[in-house]
Amino acid sequence: MKVLAGLTVVPLGVGVSLSQYVAVCERILTEAGLRPQLHANGTNVEGEWDVVFAALRRCHETLHEMGAPRVTTTLQAGTRTDRDQTLEDKVRSVKSKLG
Amino acid sequence: MKVLAGLTVVPLGVGVSLSQYVAVCERILTEAGLRPQLHANGTNVEGEWDVVFAALRRCHETLHEMGAPRVTTTLQAGTRTDRDQTLEDKVRSVKSKLG
């Protein structure tokens, strides 16, 4: 089952500068073949359900190894059976309505 | 790796009465041994990472089988290495500060 997901991974207990942790996670998602699309509040990925959540697990594990005692992820995951849709389709669809 | 998670599963394209779908998902989480704690905006679970996300996958698959063309989940997932913590611990910890 394919999933389109939006992830925000936040390490706690490592101060307020989180970008190095986000970057590591971004690399893990890329290596998993998920072509992450970084934006200001998280990153979007698309792929097989198990691949996405195995990669997210590696993000948590790796951030813990980097010294973060707590890691919290906020995630939106969407699946659909009516048609195949990519991340780009979703943006294009809204933009076409903006005229 | 153990995870404490909060899930809100929303089927789209099936009208506005979603409680029957939420109930099915609640049963799936229970059968997976995750002892879901239902609240007004979702449900909380704790368990092994792979068990939690396999159960959530079954929620999506089952809601699709029930006729929902789209299913969207919003999720918060927390892991920590500094100490073991249960869902009950989190509530108790806040309540002790409320005095």
Place this chain on the structure above:
Amino acid sequence: MKVLAGLTVVPLGVGVSLSQYVAVCERILTEAGLRPQLHANGTNVEGEWDVVFAALRRCHETLHEMGAPRVTTTLQAGTRTDRDQTLEDKVRSVKSKLG
């Protein structure tokens, strides 16, 4: 406009023990008349839109005053025009389907 909301307020840069901050926020929501319902991953409130978001603003402001350099909130907000619904209604509705 009435809103049912689920809030998770997370201060960053203050270590990993967050319950004292959550408790302060819980008190602010109570004083605003929002009858917060604490659970393991956040708290649920219901009230007028402007009251809810003014109270959440006070949570952020107060946590900053307590020393948190960053505060992040994850929130779900639901409004409906088809019928009046309380937080208790939502839980009851699912539980009636669980049999």
Place this chain on the structure above:
Amino acid sequence: MKVLAGLTVVPLGVGVSLSQYVAVCERILTEAGLRPQLHANGTNVEGEWDVVFAALRRCHETLHEMGAPRVTTTLQAGTRTDRDQTLEDKVRSVKSKLG
């Protein structure tokens, strides 16, 4: 107080094609001066707290007027007192770590 926010507004009870509703909300955010940055799972805005949440309220009201009986928003809101930061800063900061 300035806030950086990520919003995902989802109307329920109007079928599965939501892009026209998202586009209306995008226009409301733009007219409020919030310069929304659309991505595949939502939109990012930055602005004064009260302006952001008044605009989001108008999104809910307008989608109800368009016929949606339920509207649900998932939101991440971040404030910080240690330094001024824009949406672009957040992306740039991660990208600089990706090398």
